[in-house]
Amino acid sequence: MTPAIRSLSLAPLRRRARGLVVPALLVAAWQFASSGDAAHQYAFVPLQQVGAALVELARSGELATDLGASLRRTTLGLGFGVAFGLVFGAAMARSTLARKLGEPAFQALRYVPLLGLIPLLSLWAGTGEFAKVLIIALAAFYPMTTASFDGLRRVDPRYVELAQSYRLTRIGLWRDVLIPGALPDLFAGVLQAVPFAWITATSSELLFNAGAGVGSLMQNAQAGARADVLLVCVLGVTALAVGMSALCERIAQRALRWRDHA
Structure with missing residues (x-):
């Protein structure tokens, strides 16, 4: 293997290693701050105590139950928000009447x-599951509506005119021209x-x-002054959110791969 090829093959690893520098420094600073007196250890829980809390919650099954409930709730709300945002943004992008009726209220809200x-x-809606899913769906609805509207408005009008000249059906126009042209913006939305959700x-x-979820676990931890459990909850939510974002980004890369050869 030549030096140039070896350098190219190691480039992704170097980028990932550089991305770990700041988290490693933060962990080191946290551990240093927790090595002081009792007041410091109360504010900055030692990492070994956080690890013990993680093992405790994992063995009891409480962490998996609450993280699973939050994951299901977030996925459901995200799905509804993305779907309705896609439809609403598309309606405003393709219909002057829909834009005049819907855009002022949307921009205000x-x-x-x-x-x-x-x-x-x-x-x-009460304080049950429906209310939680509804507020999550609203959080996903706004960025998705904007992305759908902007993406469809950016589609080159010449492609639309060409499709219409070939008498492409309305479904064919959306399938072959509008959706593919707006895909980068849709995935960006x-x-x-995801993080808003x-x-x-x-x-x-x-x-x-009310009910299972990481938020309920955090409330109980706060009432019991369990900062270690709070940190486990924060790290668990962060891991799930980052994993969901990475999955969506991976799907976007695969779906947009055809554009590199277009």
Whole structure:
């Protein structure tokens, strides 16, 4: 293997290694801060204590149950939000009437804090599963609507005119021209919606505090002054959110691979 080829093969590993520098420094700083007196250890829980809490929660099955509930809830809300956002954004992009009717209300509601709607939603939908999924779906709906609208508006009008000149059906126009042309923006919208969905899921579980979920586990840990359990919850949610984002990004790369050869 020549030096040039070896350098190219090691390039991805080097990029990943550089990405681990800051997390490693943060872990080292945390461990150093936790090595002080009792006050420091209360604020910065030693990593070995966090590890012990992780083992404790894993053995009891509590962590898997609550993480699984949050994952199902987030996935369901994300799916609904992405689907409705895709349809609503597409309607505004392709219909002048839909844009005139829907865009003013959409732009106004974008600036309303979602967490501020939780008390109102609790009056309408209670504090159960439906209310949590609804607020997660709203969090995913806004970025997906914007991505769908922008992506379809960016499709080159010449392609649409060419398809119409060949008398392509409406379904064929969407299947062969509009959706493929807007795919990069659509996947970008999904990738933007994932973190919003997870943030809102955890927040809604903390505020509603009903049923299984990481938020409920965090509430109990806060009441018991278990900072180690709180950190385990934060790390668990982070791992799930990063994993979901990585999966969506991988799917996007595979779906858009054809564009590299176009």
